Amino acid sequence: MLKFSYCNATDLNQALVQCRFAGSFGPLSSRRRSPRAAVSCSRSNLTPIQAVLSCQQQVGSDPVESELGSLADRLRLGGLTEDGLSYKEKFIIRCYEVGINKTATIETIANLLQEVGGNHAQSVGFSRDGFATSPTMRKLHLIWVTARMHIEVYKYPAWSDVIEIETWCQNEGRIGTRRDWILKDVATGEVIGRATSKWVMMNEDTRRLQKVSDDVKEEYLVFCPREPRLAFPEENNKSLKKISKLEDPVQYSRLGLMPRRADLDMNQHVNNVTYIGWVLESMPEEIIDTHELQTITLDYRRECQRDDVVDSLTGPELVEGSKIHGTNGSATAITREDDLDCHQFLHLLRLSSDGQEINRGRTEWRKKPT
Amino acid sequence: MVATAATSSFFPITSSPDSIDSKNKKLGNGSTNLGGIKLKPSASSGSLQVKANAQAPPKINGTTVVMTPVEGFPSEDAASSLPPRTFINQLPDWSMLLAAMTTIFLAAEKQWMMLDWKPKRPDMLIDPFGIGRIVQDGLVFRQNFSIRSYEIGADRTASIETLMNHLQETAINHCKSAGLLGDGFGATPGMCKKNLIWVVTRMQVVVDCYPTWGDVVQVDTWVSASGKNGMRRDWLVSNSKTGEILTRASSVWVMMNKLTRRLSKIPEEVRGEIEPHFMNSDPVVAEDNRKLVKLDDSTAQYVRKGLTPRWSDLDVNQHVNNVKYVGWILESTPLGIVESHELCSMTLEYRRECGRDSVLQSLTAVSGVGNLGNMGEIECQHLLQLEEGSEIVRGRTQWRPKNAKSFGKMDQVPAQSA
Numbered sequence: 001m002l003k004f005s006y007c008n009a010t011d012l013n014q015a016l017v018q019c020r021f022a023g024s025f026g027p028l029s030s031r032r033r034s035p036r037a038a039v040s041c042s043r044s045n046l047t048p049i050q051a052v053l054s055c056q057q058q059v060g061s062d063p064v065e066s067e068l069g070s071l072a073d074r075l076r077l078g079g080l081t082e083d084g085l086s087y088k089e090k091f092i093i094r095c096y097e098v099g100i101n102k103t104a105t106i107e108t109i110a111n112l113l114q115e116v117g118g119n120h121a122q123s124v125g126f127s128r129d130g131f132a133t134s135p136t137m138r139k140l141h142l143i144w145v146t147a148r149m150h151i152e153v154y155k156y157p158a159w160s161d162v163i164e165i166e167t168w169c170q171n172e173g174r175i176g177t178r179r180d181w182i183l184k185d186v187a188t189g190e191v192i193g194r195a196t197s198k199w200v201m202m203n204e205d206t207r208r209l210q211k212v213s214d215d216v217k218e219e220y221l222v223f224c225p226r227e228p229r230l231a232f233p234e235e236n237n238k239s240l241k242k243i244s245k246l247e248d249p250v251q252y253s254r255l256g257l258m259p260r261r262a263d264l265d266m267n268q269h270v271n272n273v274t275y276i277g278w279v280l281e282s283m284p285e286e287i288i289d290t291h292e293l294q295t296i297t298l299d300y301r302r303e304c305q306r307d308d309v310v311d312s313l314t315g316p317e318l319v320e321g322s323k324i325h326g327t328n329g330s331a332t333a334i335t336r337e338d339d340l341d342c343h344q345f346l347h348l349l350r351l352s353s354d355g356q357e358i359n360r361g362r363t364e365w366r367k368k369p370t
Numbered sequence: 371m372v373a374t375a376a377t378s379s380f381f382p383i384t385s386s387p388d389s390i391d392s393k394n395k396k397l398g399n400g401s402t403n404l405g406g407i408k409l410k411p412s413a414s415s416g417s418l419q420v421k422a423n424a425q426a427p428p429k430i431n432g433t434t435v436v437m438t439p440v441e442g443f444p445s446e447d448a449a450s451s452l453p454p455r456t457f458i459n460q461l462p463d464w465s466m467l468l469a470a471m472t473t474i475f476l477a478a479e480k481q482w483m484m485l486d487w488k489p490k491r492p493d494m495l496i497d498p499f500g501i502g503r504i505v506q507d508g509l510v511f512r513q514n515f516s517i518r519s520y521e522i523g524a525d526r527t528a529s530i531e532t533l534m535n536h537l538q539e540t541a542i543n544h545c546k547s548a549g550l551l552g553d554g555f556g557a558t559p560g561m562c563k564k565n566l567i568w569v570v571t572r573m574q575v576v577v578d579c580y581p582t583w584g585d586v587v588q589v590d591t592w593v594s595a596s597g598k599n600g601m602r603r604d605w606l607v608s609n610s611k612t613g614e615i616l617t618r619a620s621s622v623w624v625m626m627n628k629l630t631r632r633l634s635k636i637p638e639e640v641r642g643e644i645e646p647h648f649m650n651s652d653p654v655v656a657e658d659n660r661k662l663v664k665l666d667d668s669t670a671q672y673v674r675k676g677l678t679p680r681w682s683d684l685d686v687n688q689h690v691n692n693v694k695y696v697g698w699i700l701e702s703t704p705l706g707i708v709e710s711h712e713l714c715s716m717t718l719e720y721r722r723e724c725g726r727d728s729v730l731q732s733l734t735a736v737s738g739v740g741n742l743g744n745m746g747e748i749e750c751q752h753l754l755q756l757e758e759g760s761e762i763v764r765g766r767t768q769w770r771p772k773n774a775k776s777f778g779k780m781d782q783v784p785a786q787s788a
Contacts, residue, residue, distance in 0.1 A: 092501065095542045096535040096691060105682045111520040118519045122584075160501065160546075256676060261708070262531060262697050264524055273520065277680050288681065 078119055085225045086168035087120035090186060093157050101368065103156035106280070106293050110151065110273045113181050113195055116165045134219045137201075142210060144199045146272050147176065150232075150239035150297045153193040155185070162186040170224040175211050176200045177220075180231035194231040196239050243299055243362045244317075246348040252314040254282040256352060259306055270304040279347045279361045282312040287343060291365035294342075298361040309352040317344040317362065342366055502543045509649045510592045511544035514610050517585045525772070527580035530700070530713050533617055534575065534693045537605045540589045560640040565629050568601065570692065572622040573718045574655045579609075579616045580712065586610040592649045599635045600624050601644070604654040620655040658717050662764040665753040670733035674702040675757065677730040689723050695763045699752045702732035703767070707748055711769035714747075721761040729757045737766075746771040 078089025097108035133143055157163050164184045172178040176198050183193035201210045232239045263274040275298060280288075304310060347361035502513025513536075521532035561567065581587050588610040596602035600622055607617035625634045636644075667673070683694045695718070700708065724730065731754075738749035752765035 094535070094539045096538055096693065098686070099682055100684050100686060100688055102686050107682045111518070115518045115520060160543075258676070260697055261700055262523070262529060268524065271520070277682055280681055 078116065078123075080123060081166070086166050087116065087123060088164055088166045089116045089119060090162055090164045091115075092162050093159055095159050098159045100288075101156065101292060103158050103292075104161075106151065106153065106296060107273050107277055109153060109156075109183070109193065110149070110276055112163075112165060113151070113167070113197075114273065116167050116181070117179055120167055120169075134216060136216050136219055140213075140216075141204050142201050142216070143204045144177070145202045145303075146197060146300050147200050148198045148239075148297065148299050149195070149272065150197070150295075151193065151195040152238070152295045153183075153293065155190070155192040156292065157185060157192060163192065168225055168229060169220070170228060171212075171217065172198055175209060177212070180229070182231055196231045238295055238297065238364075241297065241362065243297060243360050244346060245357070245360055246313055246315050246346045250313040250315050250348070252282045252284050254312045257281060257310045257312055259304065259308065264306055268306050270306075270308075272300070275300070275304075275349060275359055275361075278310060278312045278349055279314075279359075279363070282314040282347070283345070283363075284314070287365055290368060291343060292368045293363055294366045295364040296361060297363075298359050300359045302356060302358050304351075304358050310349055310358060311352050313348040313350070314345050317346045502540060502547065504544075504547055505590075506592075506649075509647060510590050511540055511547060512588060512590045513540045513543055514586055514588050515539075517581050517583055517587065519583050522583050525709075525712070527582050527712075528585075530575070530577070530716070531693050531697050533577065533580075533607065534619075534696055536587065536589050536607070537575075537591070537619055538691075538693060540591045540605065541603060544591055558640055558643040560637060560643050561625070564634075564637060564640075565627050566625050566634055566637075566640070567628045568623045569626045570621050570623050570720055571600075572720070573619065573692075573716075574621075574658060575617065575619040575716045576655050577617045577712075577714055579614070581609070581616060587616060592651070593644075594648045594651055594653075595645070596622050601648075602653065604651070606654055618654045620653050620657075658715075658766075660766070662717065662719050662766055663751055664761065664764060665733045665735055665751055667733075670702075670735050670753070672702045672704055672734040673731060674698075675731040677701065677732060679724070679726055679728060681726075684726060689725055690728070692720070695720075695754055698730060698732050698754050699734075699763065699765050699767075702734040702752070703750060704734070704736070707736070707750070707769055710772060711746075711748060712772050713767055714770045715768040717766045719764045721763060722756075724756065724762055730754055730762065731757050 078087060080087050091112050093104045093108070097104050097111075099105040099108075137143070162185075164186050165181055166184075167179060167181045169177055169179040179197050179199065181193075181195040182191060183195070184190065185192050201212050201216070202208065203210050257278050259270045259274065263270050265271045276296065279296070279298065280293075343365045345363045345365070347363065349358040349360070350356060351358060502511055504510070505512045515536050517528050517532065521528055521535075523529040586609075588608050590606045590608075592604055594602045594604065601624075603621045603623065605617070605619040606615065607619075608615050625636055625640075626632065627634050663669075677698050679690045679694070683690050685691050696716070699718075700713075733753040733755070735751045736748060737751045738747075740746060740748075748769045750767045750769070752763075752767065753761065754763040754765075755761045
């Protein structure tokens with residue numbers, strides 16, 4: 001799924017200068033492949049939303065798509081920010097998105113992150129085929145795949161709460177891009193969560209990773225924040241933590257998980273959010289009953305398809321200097337001596353048939369608020 | 371399922387005299403769309419609205435707007451107390467005349483075309499957060515949903531589960547905005563006293579057209595009596611921009627004692643609580659009375675075993691959410707049908723609930739091809755049961771070839787090559 005931002009007239013000029021395309025609308029025209037689009041996207045006093053809408057309607061070949069897009073844009077609660085370098089959208093939590101804790105499930109949060117990322121890309125006029133690929137990428141049969149997803153939730157929203165999610169993307173290394181999110185409770189303005197994800201480019205036919213070529217980079221670099229902007233700016237933050245592979249024998253497991261029809265995307269691959277649910281399936285119930293998920297990090301290794309059967313494995317993450325409680329196989333690592341309410345786990349999802357790793361993860365749990 | 375079912379119903383907590391007041395207060399309401407101004411208690415759903423405001427989270431409940439009354443003025447009016455002096459009551463009388471005229475017109479129109487009774491008013495307030503609001507003299511609840519990207523299926527249209535989630539959401543919000551979600555089970559005081567809850571027994575959904583990502587649908591829901599001791603909840607889903615009807619659904623609820631698990635008649639006291647909220651309309655979906663057969667291993671052609679609930683399938687009472695059953699039913703529907711056809715109609719009978727530790731199996735039999743006079747239509751029978759045998763849901767589905775219907779703007783977007 002993709003996420004390219006769009007900027008308004010002022011920033012377009014600035015960005016172009018900085019991108020060595022001073023004075024021309026070269027990259028923009030080539031991206032749009034429509035002379036009219038270049039004109040409409042240029043100097044005007046349109047607000048970002050209007051600019052997006054007018055460009056939307058001129059993006060080439062799919063009139064149905066742009067009409068649906070503009071209606072949705074008008075009614076959508078989201079739009080690009082003033083500087084055009086990020087996108088914000090509000091969501092209300094629906095009753096069926098709430099789980100046993102009466103708060104939104106982590107899958108709901110992950111779905112909303114994915115939704116706002118897709119809307120961001122769509123607001124820039126990129127394809128709505130679910131992969132949010134730019135025209136150049138489509139021409140080269142390239143798609144984005146998630147490499148890592150890291151979500152921290154400080155306070156889970158409840159049914160009918162309205163949250164606002166801001167998202168933006170930027171370059172990451174030679175083969176990747178990252179997308180960051182900040183979640184806020186609209187009523188209080190407080191930050192209730194943060195997330196970051198890393199994406200790599202893959203050829204959809206060969207399924208091999210590919211470096212982000214310059215012409216693809218041109219297409220979106222213009223619209224990303226110039227200075228690195230990180231949802232997790234602090235050093236050594238958990239989003240960078242390496243995840244060890246869980247080794248046998250494993251403490252907790254849930255075997256034989258199968259994708260449901262609803263888990264499959266348009267290309268019959270299991271969608272990212274389903275893996276989160278699978279990871280949690282092998283969590284010990286005593287933790288699920290008393291704790292809530294604070295942090296989850298997933299490294300995606302291999303994709304999973306309709307007929308695959310998956311085993312979900314969980315074990316405590318042992319930290320240096322930590323105390324281990326219990327002796328009879330119910331050991332749970334405690335992170336700090338003074339914080340008995342926090343638990344950390346390592347996870348592994350692998351194919352039942354041959355044990356190939358699908359993804360690995362790490363979670364942190366805190367005691368539920370009373 | 372029981373708890374979920376119960377909370378999805380609709381329960382007044384006011385007693386009759388207040389309701390009568392509320393109907394009288396309706397007469398004084400203007401027909402103008404007040405554009406989001408929060409109407410104070412004298413609005414037509416009257417005292418219900420008071421309780422809604424008191425109970426609903428203050429940051430959310432600011433968009434209740436009352437439209438003109440539709441149903442004629444009830445004949446059982448008794449003496450009413452004076453409504454409090456509020457903004458609404460100070461509107462000039464000409465608006466009352468306008469309201470009366472509009473009411474008569476709408477009522478007449480409704481009689482003529484059941485499915486088309488909703489006036490198409492382009493200036494209707496757009497519900498900014500999709501919270502929904504009471505319309506039509508307090509008996510109908512309306513809420514908009516924008517279809518999110520993760521709610522669409524492999525064929526790029528909203529899945530049937532998404533549609534049913536929306537129905538469930540509006541049902542609960544209906545109760546909530548009328549101030550009825552007291553103890554979490556949604557039982558009226560009279561029901562609570564007798565340990566009674568509502569349980570859904572039957573659901574029928576007819577989909578004329580599936581929305582796609584980014585579409586905004588409008589869902590209207592209301593309740594009516596069903597026989598002497600049941601309640602029916604109906605839904606009408608339309609394209610919020612064009613007004614075109616997308617989906618119609620109807621569900622039947624009975625009362626059950628939550629301790630003995632036996633069905634119960636509606637006690638008189640409870641009847642007094644709930645009847646004022648019944649809309650006396652015809653079912654929005656013609657009832658399909660054909661018996662649902664029970665499949666078994668010999669009659670089922672397709673079986674999918676080992677279905678287990680995930681954490682996210684459970685509601686706050688750790689019962690599996692009703693809507694998940696539909697997904698499981700479709701698990702054993704042959705892929706060939708699912709890929710070439712779309713679900714156009716579904717009838718479900720709910721038998722039992724299940725929880726976290728249940729292991730289920732889904733059985734399907736194709737019972738008809740090209741019958742019902744429609745070329746290409748397929749009919750299937752379904753059973754969802756625990757592996758140890760207890761029935762959870764019986765169902766029947768009908769499928770029509772994809773792209774068979776052409777309903778204007780809501781055609782599915784042709785698949786693009788990625």
